[in-house]
Amino acid sequence: MEIIHLSAECYPVAKAGGLGDVVGALPKYQNQAGDIAKVVMPMYRTKFLYANEWTVDFKGQAQMGNWQFDYTIIKESQNKLGFDLYLVDINGLLDRQKIYGYDDDTERFTAFQIAVVDWLSHWEHRPDVVHCHDHHTALVPFLLQHCYAYRHLASIKTILTIHNGQYQGWMGWDKSVLIPSWDLWKRGLLDWAGTINPLAAGVRCAHKVTTVSPSYMAELKTNANGLEKLFEYEQGKCVGILNGIDNAVWDPATDGYLTHHFNRKTVQKGKLANKSSLCQEFGLDPNLPLLVFIGRLVGEKAADLLPEAFHQAIYRFPQKASYLVLGSGDTQVEWSLQQMGQLYPGQFSTVIGYNEGLSHRMYAGADFLLMPSRVEPCGLNQLYALRYGTLPIVRNTGGLRDTVIDLGDWEGYGIRFDQASVDDIVYSIGRALEAYADPTHFQWMRQHMMQIDHSWESTVESYRNVYLS
Ligand code: ADP
């Protein structure tokens, strides 16, 4: 089976979050399982672009509104990622430093999707599956089925995976001219509440829709940023498949970012060595349990609660733990967290920014990882934490609910709480510190969580079943 993944992100080419991790790994494991999986993404100006060799695969021209544009498809020459990687270059529009965050993102990703579909229309054969990821590629099923120029591709099976239903790619109807000449009777497929909603269009037009955990699939019917009724109506073609992790990249025994490697047997010593290095780097006390937060500092992750929750935890449990935060996002939250570093030197440190290497070292050196997310479709951080023997403290939602068992339950190895509130976070930190005080049980939990299998090998089959259904 030939599967074409379309995505705005793919690790290590360009990553802003978990979407990049998934698209950088799933195709590799699909290939290993015997299918032919490829990735097509925009050509941004990234380190990966300049550090690798490329061949021109195709040059074409397509139309977006009045604008006829040239596009070039380049292919990575050495199969470095374990799958064929194609980048779409549209001069001036995609070749920028950042993935998202420009005023013309609507035009950028619409042009990307048009170019991809146009390119596919020049292929001598048809791929079996076009697998779209999130709203940046969710117009593709509509383009394939209802644009006059591309309708000969309508039989290609399309899958839409929703990694995050909060973002839907809304655009006003004035932008409908961007979409190449389409069947106006199909207007209803694009519209949701008076605007063009690419995610909704994808849900309606894709043959199958998946989300990245079963619990999130269920939650979308009651909490989908306005699309609840749509998910209820379309539930027959929707399925939740829990993400895997790339065990080749995320392995504490071989991780290239770590200086102290460890496995299940050596976890206690190994984590201590990693913690000591980390604490030395950030001026924290290595003798205390270390609690970390890694992620986007946004409302979905409940980052706004962190400053107050950490203040209260430090007040309630004085000199009982150290805290390290890595992330960026809301400037007010960034500022508050940076202030905490100054208020509690030796106990609290904040790194604002994105730092892949540091994140690995934090998973390895921390005792606890906090994820109080309001919305968490799957969450990869807690899966990495489990693999690195770091006890996850999570809110009971989405993929967190599907992957963490509370230590109060049979064979539990984490802490779960219900409300995204300061009280619940502080209470859970208290429970974590109690658990830390029982070294035998704590060691058992570490060893237990490290052997849980969240590999892609065991997940690719579920996607295969969706493609075939
Ligand atoms: P989301 O995609 O919603 O941000 P996930 O848990 O699925 O959340 O994935 C987040 C990914 O991004 C993980 O690989 C995590 O380690 C990484 N990450 C998030 N913020 C940072 C950061 N500031 N520095 C380095 N890695 C980060």
Ligand code: GLC
């Ligand atoms: C999104 C979600 C996150 C998920 C990731 C990968 O960014 O917010 O929960 O793990 O996609 O699917």
